[in-house]
Amino acid sequence: QVQLQESGPGLVKPSETLSLTCTVLGGSINSDYWSWIRQPPGKGLEWIGYSYYSGRTDYNPSLRSRVSISVDTSKNQFSLKVRSVTAADTAVYYCAKGGDEFHDGQLRPGAFDNWGRGTLVTVSS
């Protein structure tokens, strides 16, 4: 069973860049797709984006201008960067894995079948 483990600073200053890493344990990152999701305090989950191991990416349109996700196959890790953060970026950040699913004749990225426990990132001076 693959395990995912988030790591990174718990406190980031406004206007700076939030950087998180997810380590994939017990499996290879050279398949499936790898995603970041966050949950602000008292709010619902928000999908940030994903990257395939090949480097193909897709992002939430509302965050696309500020985020990037990359995969490092040599370290079995993938990373998130969020630029120009504000207090609204304070959240628990989760990394997750998904596989492709076949629906109605289409093969596309599917549900998130494996998640990390999440890490709280606070944006404050």
Added chain:
Amino acid sequence: DIQMTQSPSTLSASVGDRVTITCRASQTISNWLAWYQLKPGKAPKLLIYKASTLESGVPSRFSGSGSGTEFTLTISSLQPDDFATYSCQQYYSYRTFGLGTKVEIK
């Protein structure tokens, strides 16, 4: 953006009860819908994908149904470990989640 509306937001129930949670999409999503169980401090858990397919290892008391814009998650007989928050998610276009349904002890 596809909006996902879940109801109820909170549900009080007892062990052994049958529980149903509803999720409505703002436009048709075919069966590109998943259900997750969330507990504080734990990794979220996938329960159902493709609207009605049970994820491997998930107890059979969980079931999902629906297609298009209306979906339900049913727990046939609530167990102590099932008191948690449940969230639906569409993956037809990008990904969006419902705000969640907290199942609490009555």
